[in-house]
Amino acid sequence: MKLVQSILTKNPCYTAGRKITVKGLMLHSVGCPQPKASVFISSWNSPSYDNACVHGFIDGNDGTVYQTLPWNHRGWHCGSGSKGSGNNTHIGVEMCEPACIRYTSGSHFTCSDLTAARAVAKRTYEAAVELFAYLCKQYNLNPAADGVIISHREGHSRGIASNHGDPEHLWKGLGLGYTMDGFRKDVKAAMGGAGTASGLQASVFAGMTELQVIQKIGPLCTADQERTGILASVSLAQFILESGYGKSELAQKANNVFGMKKSLSGNTWGGSAWDGVSVYKKETKEQNPDGSYVSVTADFRKYPCVEDSIADHSAYLLGAKNGERLRYEGLKGCADYKKAVQIIKDGGYATSLTYAEKLCSIIEKWNLTQYDAKDSCDGEVVRWYRVRKNWTDAKSQKGAFKILENAKKCADENPGYKVFDADGNAVYESKAADVPFLVKVSILDLNIRKGPGTDYGKTGKFTGAGVFTILEVKDGKGSSAGWGRLKSGAGWISLDYARRI
Numbered sequence: 001m002k003l004v005q006s007i008l009t010k011n012p013c014y015t016a017g018r019k020i021t022v023k024g025l026m027l028h029s030v031g032c033p034q035p036k037a038s039v040f041i042s043s044w045n046s047p048s049y050d051n052a053c054v055h056g057f058i059d060g061n062d063g064t065v066y067q068t069l070p071w072n073h074r075g076w077h078c079g080s081g082s083k084g085s086g087n088n089t090h091i092g093v094e095m096c097e098p099a100c101i102r103y104t105s106g107s108h109f110t111c112s113d114l115t116a117a118r119a120v121a122k123r124t125y126e127a128a129v130e131l132f133a134y135l136c137k138q139y140n141l142n143p144a145a146d147g148v149i150i151s152h153r154e155g156h157s158r159g160i161a162s163n164h165g166d167p168e169h170l171w172k173g174l175g176l177g178y179t180m181d182g183f184r185k186d187v188k189a190a191m192g193g194a195g196t197a198s199g200l201q202a203s204v205f206a207g208m209t210e211l212q213v214i215q216k217i218g219p220l221c222t223a224d225q226e227r228t229g230i231l232a233s234v235s236l237a238q239f240i241l242e243s244g245y246g247k248s249e250l251a252q253k254a255n256n257v258f259g260m261k262k263s264l265s266g267n268t269w270g271g272s273a274w275d276g277v278s279v280y281k282k283e284t285k286e287q288n289p290d291g292s293y294v295s296v297t298a299d300f301r302k303y304p305c306v307e308d309s310i311a312d313h314s315a316y317l318l319g320a321k322n323g324e325r326l327r328y329e330g331l332k333g334c335a336d337y338k339k340a341v342q343i344i345k346d347g348g349y350a351t352s353l354t355y356a357e358k359l360c361s362i363i364e365k366w367n368l369t370q371y372d373a374k375d376s377c378d379g380e381v382v383r384w385y386r387v388r389k390n391w392t393d394a395k396s397q398k399g400a401f402k403i404l405e406n407a408k409k410c411a412d413e414n415p416g417y418k419v420f421d422a423d424g425n426a427v428y429e430s431k432a433a434d435v436p437f438l439v440k441v442s443i444l445d446l447n448i449r450k451g452p453g454t455d456y457g458k459t460g461k462f463t464g465a466g467v468f469t470i471l472e473v474k475d476g477k478g479s480s481a482g483w484g485r486l487k488s489g490a491g492w493i494s495l496d497y498a499r500r501i
Contacts, residue, residue, distance in 0.1 A: 001130035006066045008045045013053030015442070016496045018074035021425045022139045023089040024148045025132050026078055026155055027183070028054065029167030032103070035060030035096045035120055041068060047443045047497070052076050056131070060096035060120040063127040071135065078155050079162030086160040088427075090150070091135060095124035095167055107169035118174050125171075125178055132183075133190035143187040144273035145311045146227065151180050181272070188275060200306040202255050205246030211366075213245045217257075218371040220310055225373045228314045229332040233368035234340045235310070237359040240366075246306075254280035254302035258313040259350075262299035269319025273311040278302035317344070337363055337372075385427070386420050387411050404428070408475065436471050436487065439498035446498075448491040454478030459491045467501065468493070 008014050030040065037057035044053065054077040055069040069075055077092025078085065086092075098117035101109045111117050136143050143149050147158065153168050155161030171178040200220070205213050217239055221232035242259040243251040250256045262279050279299040303309045320327040328347040334340045338360055345356040352358070363369065385407035389396040398414050401407040407419040408428050419428035446463045450456045453476030469487035476483045479494040486493060 001127060001134065002062075002064045003131070003134075004064060004066050006041050006068055007070070008041065008053055008068045010045045010047050010442075011053045012047060012050045012496050013076045014069060014073065015047075015499050016074075017499060019072050020074045020088055022072055022091055022135075022141075024086070024091075024141065024150065025135055026086055026090040026092045026150055026152060026161070027128060027132070027167055027180075028077060028092060028094045028152045028164075029170045030057075030094050030097050031107075031164070031166060033097055033099050033101045033109075035099050037064065037066045037096055040094070040096075041066060044068070050496075054092045054094050056091075056093045058093065058095045058124045058127045058131070060098060060124055063123045065093075065127055065131050071138070078152055078160070078164075081156060081159040081161055083159030086150075086155045089160075090155075093128065093131065095128055095170075096120075097170060101173075107165040107173075109173055111174065114174065118176060121170060121174055121176055121178075125183070129183065129186045129190050132187045136187060136191060142273065142307060142311065143184050143191065144275070144308065146315055149180070149184050149187060154180060185275060202243070202246050202251040202257060202306055206252065208245075210245050213247075214240070214366055214368075217246065217306070218368075220307065222371050222373055224310050224314055228318060230314050230317060231334065231337055231340050232371040232373060233337050233363050234344070234359065235313070236368050236371055237337075237341070237362040238313070238344075239310075240362050241358055249282060250280060250300055254278075254300060255306050255309055256280065256300050256303060257306055257309045259284075260301045260309070260313060260316065262301055264316060264320065269315055269321075272315055273308040274301045274303065317349075320347070322347070335372075337369065387414065387417050388420060389417055435473065436469050438467055438501050439470055439484065439495065440467050440501050441465055441493070441498050443497055446493055448486070448493055449483075450491055452476035452483030452485070452492045456492070461490060463493060468498070470495075470498075 034040070037059040040057055043049065053069060053075050055067065055071060055073070055075050057066045057068060058064070059066065071091055074087055075092045076087060077094075078087060078090070080087070098111070098120040100113040100117050101111045103109045132143065132149060135141070141148050150158065151168060152161055152164045152166045156163050168180065205216070208216065214236065218232065218236055221235040221239070224230065224235060225232040239246070239257050242248075243257040246257055250259065260274075278301070280302045281297060281299050283295055283297050301312065303312070317328045317331055328343050331340055331343045334343065341356045341359040344359075349355070385401045385404050387398040387401070387407055387410045396417075398417060399407070399410050401410065404419070404427070411417045411419050411428060418426045421427050441463050442465055444462065444464055448459045448461045448463060450459055452474040455477045470484035471487050472485040473482045473495070479496050482495050483492045484495050484498065485491075
């Protein structure tokens with residue numbers, strides 16, 4: 001992979017300087033017949049280009065990757081949806097498109113040279129695989145885990161991006177066999193088959209007591225519930241039952257802690273963390289409807305780490321189907337463990353006639369509900385935002401809020417405090433904590449407004465280029481970085497166009 005830095009230092013997105021905790025990667029396609037990355041870089045590197053900014057472009061002519069934002073900068077690459085914006089969590093990369101296509105309407109296009117167009121798409125696809133493998137290693141991301149690597153189209157379906165169909169529309173329109181599931185598997189293979197840079201190995205359970213194993217795996221199941229909506233207590237009970245506290249042959253030899261076979265009722269599902277190839281063959285017993293047992297030899301999935309086993313198990317429970325209906329319909333967001341285990345049993349997860357009873361008994365024996373993320377409702381897990389001085393200082397907490405904006409308000413009322421998400425990541429810092437401060441404005445026509453937002457009128461004056469003192473910062477319409485009140489008393493400016501110094 002040839003990687004060239006060409007940072008868009010003049011783009012307002014770069015000068016805003018907002019950072020993100022990288023949790024995923026989003027793949028885009030530019031949506032116009034232009035294979036040259038340099039064309040986009042030239043036009044986007046301007047103070048007036050304030051509607052988009054991505055982290056990188058992949059040139060269609062030679063596959064060169066041009067990095068256009070620092071990887072941990074917040075980009076403007078996917079818009080937003082009903083559940084927020086992937087700009088806050090994902091790196092965005094655009095693949096350039098063939099010159100020989102012409103868009104007719106929406107994502108539909110014609111192609112005058114199919115061979116040449118496919119060559120461009122193949123070139124950008126292969127470069128994207130290398131780039132995403134590199135970024136997954138850099139940020140310790142599991143490319144096969146749900147929501148880590150997604151397309152713009154998938155981002156929209158998840159409620160975190162605007163309504164676009166890229167890049168699948170290009171691959172489909174050119175008759176290529178590329179899919180996002182295939183892309184994720186190719187990225188994983190490019191990483192050397194490692195699902196994570198450093199994953200938990202089931203071998204560590206061999207020397208632990210049962211309680212120590214539960215304490216080790218419990219937090220992983222809690223985190224999984226916050227991502228998927230499947231009760232941690234239920235996943236943990238299945239882990240105990242299926243793997244014998246992580247000490248079964250299948251767990252120790254294949255990191256398979258849920259007894260997941262190679263083929264599960266003929267189902268396929270999106271977001272599988274299994275590479276589709278690695279298996280471990282062993283004998284197993286299955287119970288017939290009359291209560292008798294039969295021994296069979298079967299292929300089971302083999303994973304590089306326990307985290308992949310957990311992710312694949314949840315992806316299966318959420319995505320497997322029985323005909324046109326979900327096999328485990330109603331499981332996501334179910335807050336009653338007794339009902340949840342019955343859904344799993346009724347869906348055919350295990351042949352044991354007492355499977356649900358066994359799971360409930362395990363949950364109650366170990367009080368596994370203590371690991372459940374609280375406040376599951378309407379199929380979604382409510383994630384609390386906590387206002388503290390720092391994540392480890394729980395005693396400093398001023399409050400916990402379901403709504404981010406309420407948490408931000410609390411932080412603003414308490415200088416020196418930050419808002420942390422459920423994973424302990426700082427997502428907002430009190431702007432009142434460090435005023436006054438200086439900013440540098442490089443553009444000549446930055447409007448000064450009468451209040452903090454584009455819903456306030458313009459004063460008719462501009463700052464001009466220079467250095468200015470900010471006395472107060474407030475959130476407001478039309479600015480992602482907030483609005484700053486000028487010390488001169490002239491009014492408010494958008495900090496999207498000012499660089500703090």
